[in-house]
Amino acid sequence: MWLRFEPRAEPSRLMRYLSPIIAVALMLASGMVLFMLLGKSPMEGFKVFFLNPLKDSYGVAELFLKATPLMLCAVGLAVGFRANVWNIGAEGQLLVGALAGGWLALHFEGSNSPLLLPGMIVAGALGGMLWASIPALLRTRFNANEILTSLMLVYIAELMVSWLVHGPWKDPDGFNFPQTKLFTAKALLPVLMPGTRVNAALFIAIAALIAGWVFMNRSFMGYQMKVAGQAEHASRYAGFSAKRSVWLGMLVGGGMAGIAGISEVAGPIGQITEHISPGYGFAAMIVAFVGRLSPVGIFFASLLMALLYMGGEQAQQYLNLPYSISKVFQGMLLFFLLGSDVFINFRVRLLRRINK
Amino acid sequence: MQTQAPATPRLLIKGARKAYPAVVANDGIDLTVMPGEIHAVLGENGAGKSTLMKIIYGVIRPDEGELHWEGLRVSVANPAQARALGIGMVFQHFSLFETLTVVQNVALALPGKFDLASLATRIEEVSERYGLPVDPRRLVHALSVGERQRVEIIRCLLQNPKLLILDEPTSVLTPQAVRKLFETLRQLAAEGCSILYISHKLDEIQELCHTATVLRGGKVTGTCTPSLETPQTMARMMIGEDLPVCHHGEPEDGGEVRLRIEGLSHATEDPFGTHLKNINLTVRSGEILGIAGVSGNGQQELLKAISGEEPLTDRRAIQICGVPVGRLSPAGRRSLGMCFVPEERLGRGAVPRLTLTENILLTAYRKGMLFAGLIRFGVAKRFAEDCIARFDVKCGGAGSEAKSLSGGNLQKFIVGREIMQNPKVLVLAQPTWGVDVGAASFIRRSLLELRNSGTAILVISEELDELFEICDRLTVIAKGSLSPTIVTSETGVEEIGIWMSGLWPSSEASEGDSHVA
Numbered sequence: 001m002w003l004r005f006e007p008r009a010e011p012s013r014l015m016r017y018l019s020p021i022i023a024v025a026l027m028l029a030s031g032m033v034l035f036m037l038l039g040k041s042p043m044e045g046f047k048v049f050f051l052n053p054l055k056d057s058y059g060v061a062e063l064f065l066k067a068t069p070l071m072l073c074a075v076g077l078a079v080g081f082r083a084n085v086w087n088i089g090a091e092g093q094l095l096v097g098a099l100a101g102g103w104l105a106l107h108f109e110g111s112n113s114p115l116l117l118p119g120m121i122v123a124g125a126l127g128g129m130l131w132a133s134i135p136a137l138l139r140t141r142f143n144a145n146e147i148l149t150s151l152m153l154v155y156i157a158e159l160m161v162s163w164l165v166h167g168p169w170k171d172p173d174g175f176n177f178p179q180t181k182l183f184t185a186k187a188l189l190p191v192l193m194p195g196t197r198v199n200a201a202l203f204i205a206i207a208a209l210i211a212g213w214v215f216m217n218r219s220f221m222g223y224q225m226k227v228a229g230q231a232e233h234a235s236r237y238a239g240f241s242a243k244r245s246v247w248l249g250m251l252v253g254g255g256m257a258g259i260a261g262i263s264e265v266a267g268p269i270g271q272i273t274e275h276i277s278p279g280y281g282f283a284a285m286i287v288a289f290v291g292r293l294s295p296v297g298i299f300f301a302s303l304l305m306a307l308l309y310m311g312g313e314q315a316q317q318y319l320n321l322p323y324s325i326s327k328v329f330q331g332m333l334l335f336f337l338l339g340s341d342v343f344i345n346f347r348v349r350l351l352r353r354i355n356k
Numbered sequence: 357m358q359t360q361a362p363a364t365p366r367l368l369i370k371g372a373r374k375a376y377p378a379v380v381a382n383d384g385i386d387l388t389v390m391p392g393e394i395h396a397v398l399g400e401n402g403a404g405k406s407t408l409m410k411i412i413y414g415v416i417r418p419d420e421g422e423l424h425w426e427g428l429r430v431s432v433a434n435p436a437q438a439r440a441l442g443i444g445m446v447f448q449h450f451s452l453f454e455t456l457t458v459v460q461n462v463a464l465a466l467p468g469k470f471d472l473a474s475l476a477t478r479i480e481e482v483s484e485r486y487g488l489p490v491d492p493r494r495l496v497h498a499l500s501v502g503e504r505q506r507v508e509i510i511r512c513l514l515q516n517p518k519l520l521i522l523d524e525p526t527s528v529l530t531p532q533a534v535r536k537l538f539e540t541l542r543q544l545a546a547e548g549c550s551i552l553y554i555s556h557k558l559d560e561i562q563e564l565c566h567t568a569t570v571l572r573g574g575k576v577t578g579t580c581t582p583s584l585e586t587p588q589t590m591a592r593m594m595i596g597e598d599l600p601v602c603h604h605g606e607p608e609d610g611g612e613v614r615l616r617i618e619g620l621s622h623a624t625e626d627p628f629g630t631h632l633k634n635i636n637l638t639v640r641s642g643e644i645l646g647i648a649g650v651s652g653n654g655q656q657e658l659l660k661a662i663s664g665e666e667p668l669t670d671r672r673a674i675q676i677c678g679v680p681v682g683r684l685s686p687a688g689r690r691s692l693g694m695c696f697v698p699e700e701r702l703g704r705g706a707v708p709r710l711t712l713t714e715n716i717l718l719t720a721y722r723k724g725m726l727f728a729g730l731i732r733f734g735v736a737k738r739f740a741e742d743c744i745a746r747f748d749v750k751c752g753g754a755g756s757e758a759k760s761l762s763g764g765n766l767q768k769f770i771v772g773r774e775i776m777q778n779p780k781v782l783v784l785a786q787p788t789w790g791v792d793v794g795a796a797s798f799i800r801r802s803l804l805e806l807r808n809s810g811t812a813i814l815v816i817s818e819e820l821d822e823l824f825e826i827c828d829r830l831t832v833i834a835k836g837s838l839s840p841t842i843v844t845s846e847t848g849v850e851e852i853g854i855w856m857s858g859l860w861p862s863s864e865a866s867e868g869d870s871h872v873a
Contacts, residue, residue, distance in 0.1 A: 010752070010760060218730045223717060226710070233704040236665050237696070238718045239687025 005346040015344045020290045023336035024304065030332055040319055048318045049311035061196030065268060066306035069260035071205040071298060073284030075212040076256025078293040080249030082216060084229030087250055089135065089150030090257040091281025092157035093128035097258020098265045099161060100127025102272045105187035106169065106180060116186045121262050128258020129251045131157060136250035140243040162274055169272065179273040189266045201263030208256060209295040225249060257281055278309065286334045364427040366391045366519055366550045367412065372421035374407050381407035383574040389519065394541060394551045396561040396582060398594050399571035400792035402762050405554050409521050413445045414438040444512030445521040450504045454497035461496055462511045482510050486540040498626050503652050520544065521552040526560060531820060531853040538564050556793045558587035570594055595794050611641030614812035615781045620673040622661055630654035630836040632661065637831060637838060639781065639812040644803065646827030647816045648852050654836035655816050659785050663696045664689045677780055691722060693780030697771055697787060701763060705770040708759035712751065712769060713740040715758050720777050747772030748798065764795035771799050775806055782806065783814045788822055800826050820849055834858035
């Protein structure tokens with residue numbers, strides 16, 4: 001008996017949508033095994049990790065709070081990924097967006113202007129776009145691989161944040177903690193449900209998902225980007241601009257990540273610290289792929305990813321497991337997704353014989 | 357012919373079967389190739405020729421069947437093993453690494469370590485001996501189709517094969533070069549090398565091959581001695597019916613000039629490309645102008661200049677319906693009524709992983725498929741379905757991916773997409789390259805119909821037969837210059853063949869060496 005992979009005549013649509021579900025199931029199963037190997041009861045682990053976080057309305061609100069930056073980053077990245085623009089630096093763009101909006105909040109400290117918050121959101125988007133424009137320029141002008149450049153810029157952005165909160169932007173009355181002053185009321189996103197932290201950025205994220213869907217599936221520009229991503233020569237033959245696709249893909253990704261940065265610093269954090277994002281920009285890539293680069297999928301995948309973040313916190317508190325357990329789950333999810341994605345284009349045949 | 361001693365066949369295949377999810381590509385095929393025999397494998401696209409060759413070369417494994425090599429049963433697991441047995445193959449779709457040089461590509465296929473400098477010398481020797489000129493130091497991506505094929509042939513010859521498989525080898529050669537290749541092949545056969553020759557050019561098979569095996573629908577429909585057959589009888593075995601004939605009416609005089617190229621000179625940035633020198637031509641409404649030439653003489657550069665993929669500085673160098681378009685983008689030129697069928701189908705003329713409906717949008721989006729920047733998929737889908745029906749594109753429907761179509765069917769689809777936009781000017785590059793006879797003849801008839809309806813058509817092709825069949829006037833490109841234009845009925849293959857080597861009356865190109873050896 002042999003197992004053989006055979007290319008399918010056409011990619012399986014069923015597998016395309018089934019694959020993320022299989023990946024989640026395999027992640028859960030392996031998670032149970034992992035809990036067992038760590039000497040915990042798998043059922044207890046599952047309960048703490050996946051059910052506890054959602055046991056009250058506060059938990060559900062937290063889920064949406066954490067899903068918000070993931071949705072924003074992932075939908076922006078998906079626009080680029082569909083065009084084969086591999087922006088993997090959303091984390092850095094998120095940080096620079098947070099810095100740009102945060103600068104506005106600190107500069108106009110105590111301002112009562114209703115324009116301050118919208119201004120911060122715009123500044124955040126522009127900051128993220130600025131950071132994303134560097135790899136875009138390097139790619140279009142010098143053909144430098146944006147995977148490398150955008151990733152390297154993440155570390156530059158992290159160090160920039162670190163320098164600012166340790167240096168020029170440090171709160172003079174902050175007991176020498178590496179953080180800025182707290183933002184004042186008009187520089188904070190309004191909370192949607194009293195007693196929780198979920199804020200108005202969720203609406204921005206959902207609007208972004210809808211706009212993203214229209215752009216990717218119905219607009220001619222979205223189509224052109226898809227062509228540019230898949231066949232550069234075809235796009236040149238048709239007269240589409242490949243450079244425009246790269247720029248658009250990078251800028252949309254950067255802009256969305258920048259807004260995600262604002263959703264954090266003008267949301268639950270309320271200031272700039274060294275730890276603005278627990279890796280949302282990176283996790284958003286997994287979200288984008290689990291969500292099949294489609295806004296509907298991204299919505300659900302963001303909630304799942306948010307749950308993994310919350311489960312990690314719970315596991316730390318109640319199971320004495322390290323916080324990095326949630327990173328392990330993220331990794332397993334991506335791993336199983338890539339594995340089951342093989343079956344979109346291939347199927348397995350059982351062979352009883354090769355030759356007669 | 358081979359003397360029929362009780363010799364062991366070099367290659368014997370019994371009952372080869374290979375089934376793909378959608379189709380049985382080979383269904384019980386038997387094939388016998390003797391040492392020193394030139395054996396033709398004849399069949400339409402999709403008949404299973406390429407699958408059979410890939411089985412022999414170890415690219416794919418058959419589901420059933422036996423393969424005997426010089427009397428011993430073997431199972432060829434991969435091409436390296438095939439090469440070790442002494443099988444060399446020149447693919448129709450080339451298997452070269454674009455970012456490497458010619459000599460690096462050759463070195464990759466040869467066993468053991470190689471000194472690139474001495475290998476380059478060997479390549480030059482072989483290329484000299486067999487009349488296959490190519491510069492070993494050039495990067496493959498800068499080579500034309502014809503040049504890439506030469507590299508593939510040379511790569512095989514360097515390994516002194518006992519069986520050489522050639523898939524449609526002559527489509528990119530001048531008649532003189534074809535003759536030279538045939539000499540090479542006969543010489544190889546006389547030295548004892550067997551040759552499997554896949555072609556749809558029946559006259560070539562008649563001239564060259566000792567035996568022919570005809571395939572249709574994955575099965576052997578006949579074995580014949582080509583010298584005893586006529587092209588008509590072989591065509592009947594191959595497609596099961598008589599070949600349709602193109603009716604070529606007289607061109608109408610005095611059509612308006614739709615495409616004018618005036619003093620176009622363009623230096624290419626590609627260090628290995630061909631500079632265009634003072635190109636002048638006009639194509640009138642209701643005529644087909646053909647440009648012949650050996651590949652690598654400026655066709656790609658000229659095509660890119662006309663399509664707009666390579667922007668020019670001189671606005672007036674190219675005019676569509678009197679409008680200077682030298683600096684317009686491809687999209688701008690399309691909106692003036694020019695359509696374009698490129699040489700590469702997958703990746704340029706069509707996006708492999710998009711559906712046919714989505715591929716319609718690539719160039720036909722002006723035909724009412726957009727509204728406020730959004731796509732009207734219904735309109736595009738109807739257009740695609742029309743195109744599939746009108747041009748007899750065999751596929752699973754408008755939702756099939758472009759890459760799932762065979763070469764001939766995809767070409768019909770692309771040609772159809774461009775024709776259905778009712779172009780004022782249609783430019784085609786190699787419209788039937790690697791396309792089976794049935795599809796090729798269909799495409800040619802469609803072009804003649806379009807011409808009769810008043811479109812100005814420019815065909816750039818390396819297939820002389822095709823140009824003579826459909827063109828009203830001919831010109832030749834050599835070393836980036838154009839020959840004078842001549843009415844097709846007033847010239848012949850011999851004269852054009854000579855012009856293709858750059859020797860035409862009072863031409864500049866005749867002063868230097870052309871790319872033809």
